[in-house]
Amino acid sequence: MARTSYLCWSLLTFLLAFSTQSAEMPLNMTQGVTEISQQVYDLHMKIFYICCAIGIAVFGVMFWSIIHHRKSKGVEPAQFHESTKVELLWTAMPVIILIMMAIPATQTLIAMEDTSEADITVLITGSQWKWHYKYMDHKVEYFSLLATPRQQIDNKLSKGENYLLEVDRPLVIPTGKKVRFLVTSDDVIHSWWVPAFAVKKDANPGFINEAWTRVDHPGIYRGQCAELCGKDHGFMPVVVIAKEQSDFDQWIAQEAATQAAAKEAELKLLAMNMSKEELMTLGEKVYMGYCAACHQPNGMGIPGVFPALKGSKMALEDLPAHIDIVLNGKTGTSMQAFDKQLTLSEIAAVVTYERNAWDNNTGDLVQAADIAKAQSK
Amino acid sequence: MSTVTTDPHAHAEHEHHGPAKGLKRWLYTTNHKDIGTLYLLFSLLMFFIGGAMAMVIRAELFQPGLQIVDPNFFNQMTTVHGLIMVFGAVMPAFTGLANWLIPMMIGAPDMALPRMNNWSFWILPFAFSILLASLFMEGGGPSFGWTFYAPLSTTYSNDSTALFVFSVHIMGISSIMGAINVIVTIMNLRAPGMTYMKMPLFVWTWFITAYLLIAVMPVLAGVVTMVLTDKYFGTSFFDAAGGGDPVLFQHIFWFFGHPEVYIMILPAFGIISSIVPTFSRKPLFGYASMVYATSSIALLSFLVWAHHMFTTGMPVAAELFFMYCTMLIAVPTGVKVFNWVATMWRGAMTFEVPMMFSLAFIVLFTIGGFSGLMLAITPADFQYHDTYFVVAHFHYVLVTGAVFSIMAAAYYWLPKWTGHMYDETLGQWHFWCSLISVNVLFFPMHFVGLAGMPRRIPDYALQFADFNALISIGGFAFGLSQLLFVWLVVKCIKGGEKATDQVWEGAEGLEWTIASPAPYHSFTTPPEIK
Ligand SMILES: [Cu+2]
Numbered sequence: 078m079a080r081t082s083y084l085c086w087s088l089l090t091f092l093l094a095f096s097t098q099s100a101e102m103p104l105n106m107t108q109g110v111t112e113i114s115q116q117v118y119d120l121h122m123k124i125f126y127i128c129c130a131i132g133i134a135v136f137g138v139m140f141w142s143i144i145h146h147r148k149s150k151g152v153e154p155a156q157f158h159e160s161t162k163v164e165l166l167w168t169a170m171p172v173i174i175l176i177m178m179a180i181p182a183t184q185t186l187i188a189m190e191d192t193s194e195a196d197i198t199v200l201i202t203g204s205q206w207k208w209h210y211k212y213m214d215h216k217v218e219y220f221s222l223l224a225t226p227r228q229q230i231d232n233k234l235s236k237g238e239n240y241l242l243e244v245d246r247p248l249v250i251p252t253g254k255k256v257r258f259l260v261t262s263d264d265v266i267h268s269w270w271v272p273a274f275a276v277k278k279d280a281n282p283g284f285i286n287e288a289w290t291r292v293d294h295p296g297i298y299r300g301q302c303a304e305l306c307g308k309d310h311g312f313m314p315v316v317v318i319a320k321e322q323s324d325f326d327q328w329i330a331q332e333a334a335t336q337a338a339a340k341e342a343e344l345k346l347l348a349m350n351m352s353k354e355e356l357m358t359l360g361e362k363v364y365m366g367y368c369a370a371c372h373q374p375n376g377m378g379i380p381g382v383f384p385a386l387k388g389s390k391m392a393l394e395d396l397p398a399h400i401d402i403v404l405n406g407k408t409g410t411s412m413q414a415f416d417k418q419l420t421l422s423e424i425a426a427v428v429t430y431e432r433n434a435w436d437n438n439t440g441d442l443v444q445a446a447d448i449a450k451a452q453s454k
Numbered sequence: 455m456s457t458v459t460t461d462p463h464a465h466a467e468h469e470h471h472g473p474a475k476g477l478k479r480w481l482y483t484t485n486h487k488d489i490g491t492l493y494l495l496f497s498l499l500m501f502f503i504g505g506a507m508a509m510v511i512r513a514e515l516f517q518p519g520l521q522i523v524d525p526n527f528f529n530q531m532t533t534v535h536g537l538i539m540v541f542g543a544v545m546p547a548f549t550g551l552a553n554w555l556i557p558m559m560i561g562a563p564d565m566a567l568p569r570m571n572n573w574s575f576w577i578l579p580f581a582f583s584i585l586l587a588s589l590f591m592e593g594g595g596p597s598f599g600w601t602f603y604a605p606l607s608t609t610y611s612n613d614s615t616a617l618f619v620f621s622v623h624i625m626g627i628s629s630i631m632g633a634i635n636v637i638v639t640i641m642n643l644r645a646p647g648m649t650y651m652k653m654p655l656f657v658w659t660w661f662i663t664a665y666l667l668i669a670v671m672p673v674l675a676g677v678v679t680m681v682l683t684d685k686y687f688g689t690s691f692f693d694a695a696g697g698g699d700p701v702l703f704q705h706i707f708w709f710f711g712h713p714e715v716y717i718m719i720l721p722a723f724g725i726i727s728s729i730v731p732t733f734s735r736k737p738l739f740g741y742a743s744m745v746y747a748t749s750s751i752a753l754l755s756f757l758v759w760a761h762h763m764f765t766t767g768m769p770v771a772a773e774l775f776f777m778y779c780t781m782l783i784a785v786p787t788g789v790k791v792f793n794w795v796a797t798m799w800r801g802a803m804t805f806e807v808p809m810m811f812s813l814a815f816i817v818l819f820t821i822g823g824f825s826g827l828m829l830a831i832t833p834a835d836f837q838y839h840d841t842y843f844v845v846a847h848f849h850y851v852l853v854t855g856a857v858f859s860i861m862a863a864a865y866y867w868l869p870k871w872t873g874h875m876y877d878e879t880l881g882q883w884h885f886w887c888s889l890i891s892v893n894v895l896f897f898p899m900h901f902v903g904l905a906g907m908p909r910r911i912p913d914y915a916l917q918f919a920d921f922n923a924l925i926s927i928g929g930f931a932f933g934l935s936q937l938l939f940v941w942l943v944v945k946c947i948k949g950g951e952k953a954t955d956q957v958w959e960g961a962e963g964l965e966w967t968i969a970s971p972a973p974y975h976s977f978t979t980p981p982e983i984k
Contacts, residue, residue, distance in 0.1 A: 240915055270908075
């Protein structure tokens with residue numbers, strides 16, 4: 078007896094040790110920060126308690142039998158079977174319980190799907206493996222990429238607090254406003270998910286889905302792509318910052334101004350030439366951020382899936398084709414158009430980089446103006 | 455009845471006609487017992503190959519960060535693990551059991567279409583060799599999940615897709631042939647007096663399963679063909695740019711996929727309904743209601759497919775329809791569980807290994823059913839969908855459900871197949887090791903999923919680390935525990951205490967009236983059923 082209780086205790090302490098270590102991991106669904114997410118949580122708990130109650134009843138009867146109705150106790154088996162009364166009862170009872178469950182579920186579902194009368198609309202576009210946000214009521218749009226450094230993923234650096242749940246540019250939304258999301262994709266199916274809002278919507282290429290949320294508290298909310306979307310499906314997080322309306326207005330005005338200024342600067346750059354050094358430094362940065370996921374940091378690609386750029390005929394010889402594929406992508410493959418994602422100088426830099434890195438040594442320098450020329454063709 | 459029993463000359467010849475020797479016996483066999491054995495051994499092999507892939511997955515997920523495999527290979531492992539376990543392990547195991555047992559249970563000499571039976575087994579090794587070989591192609595094998603959603607599996611996949619499609623076609627043909635054989639056998643070869651409502655439940659559940667197979671395997675064949683033509687022949691079924699719709703893929707796939715999950719669980723219900731009465735020494739509580747419940751589950755299974763797709767963006771009315779239908783399935787499923795419990799009530803139970811696995815099945819399958827009911831609640835499904843909560847759910851119904859029932863069946867009928875009792879102590883060890891490890895493996899997945907970990911990712915946020923380590927430990931332990939089973943089966947084939955014909959004190963049914971081991975040809979004259 079003493080030994081069993083000792084065993085029980087050590088098991089318990091072991092489990093506790095586990096749970097304290099992972100103190101950050103909640104053991105239940107989040108209640109979230111919206112009215113809807115709270116309703117969803119309540120539904121989840123309600124159905125959970127119903128299951129527990131049924132489970133206790135059914136398993137209770139079963140274990141009672143196991144303990145008392147065993148041959149080793151010398152019992153004689155009864156021979157009864159079939160009872161229409163009992164069978165009707167255990168068919169009707171679940172139906173009633175389920176109807177009780179279906180009513181609140183229906184109400185919540187209808188509320189969740191009502192995207193009318195939104196205050197602000199954001200177009201969310203998934204692509205391998207990043208999110209793009211476009212504010213339909215402002216001149217602001219940008220990509221949002223995983224910000225966790227590669228070295229952390231490869232276990233060369235210790236992992237940060239928000240490992241794999243951090244992005245370079247989060248989505249920003251105002252609190253207290255109904256925000257409508259239009260969700261779509263440029264390539265495969267992705268799914269945009271923020272648990273704290275109870276919003277998970279698939280991003281289907283060629284179609285637009287709708288969802289909405291109204292966040293009451295300012296804060297940072299994290300989620301992930303939920304639909305398998307290829308190699309780096311695990312590496313496309315979603316981060317949303319909810320700001321008070323005044324902070325949001327300030328932020329969006331500033332963002333719009335910055336983006337307008339960047340466009341102007343881009344035009345000015347057309348007249349200038351960057352040095353090889355500048356091009357290569359910028360090019361490497363862009364390459365690692367946008368291309369290395371597929372073509373690999375060493376330019377070798379993944380045979381059969383993503384072509385190598387090191388020693389590739391296109392990167393060594395055909396410059397116009399090289400610029401064209403980076404600008405416009407290639408339909409029917411995962412090589413996407415970078416036209417909208419990168420600035421002219423960034424495209425110029427990354428093409429220069431690919432033509433000179435990894436012993437490609439063509440010596441070609443590509444300038445923003447060359448890209449603009451290719452674009453206008 | 456068949457000519458075998460009416461033509462005395464043919465009959466006499468048959469008596470002296472044992473199995474051929476060596477490899478030829480297995481290659482050319484048209485004997486239902488041989489083919490059943492082949493299916494079962496093949497499924498065991500696939501169980502270990504698919505299991506090895508699960509071990510790779512769990513090893514990678516043991517710690518955060520990428521350490522053992524790259525994400526592309528990780529995706530190939532999740533994909534092929536799923537395909538192998540569904541089409542290579544669970545389905546062939548049930549077909550093997552059907553082959554061995556249905557003729558013996560209905561008093562038939564063999565399956566109705568023995569040559570087709572041989573063919574339907576022997577194409578399987580080709581199907582799976584093709585699938586496994588595709589892993590060695592440039593760029594690797596299929597990496598789009600066993601659900602192969604378009605356009606990930608069309609435009610964005612590599613050329614292994616062609617091999618994948620071809621192998622799924624072969625698996626489908628094999629399943630359809632197996633199903634036709636089951637239906638024809640049950641409809642034509644029942645012994646005189648064996649009316650439909652006297653058939654053992656295992657026969658009934660397989661009868662219904664076979665209809666499900668015939669209904670949906672062609673749908674699977676259709677959808678893989680559409681993937682093939684989209685990828686290689688310029689069609690645009692699933693490509694919006696050409697007027698298609700990627701969500702159409704999911705509708706077709708799940709129209710196959712949902713009945714498919716019942717294909718993998720209805721025969722399990724039949725097995726449990728055979729074993730529980732035997733070891734309770736009491737007849738099944740409601741035979742007729744079990745038959746009706748099975749039929750209604752089968753019918754409802756055609757009306758719930760879109761509950762796998764709530765987040766794809768459907769009209770509210772459709773979401774409501776699929777939510778209600780899904781919830782409704784809980785009713786006949788509940789009837790089954792209540793029936794088993796009522797069968798045990800005031801019985802005289804003993805707890806040999808088949809019964810232990812059956813009891814574990816009832817509890818753990820019901821837990822899987824509960825999480826299924828939770829998943830049916832559409833608003834909550836938005837949170838659960840594509841997380842580890844779903845992974846926990848379907849492993850409870852498929853591993854502690856389908857696989858445990860197969861284990862229970864193997865222990866229950868092994869003495870009849872081999873003529874020897876299995877080693878009870880070893881069997882109990884296998885059971886307890888499996889029971890504990892399988893729960894360490896799958897139970898914490900509920901929590902990880904609720905906390906927000908998506909499925910099919912090779913790396914995860916730090917908060918999930920401790921639970922994933924625990925899950926992996928459970929996984930390795932479960933994998934190792936299955937080696938005990940192999941040892942036990944080998945031991946039982948080689949020898950052991952001689953089994954009586956009756957084997958189990960409380961067992962009822964025709965298979966227990968013939969010798970142990972069952973003779974190569976049984977019921978060459980049909981038995982009389984009172
Ligand atoms: Cu994605």
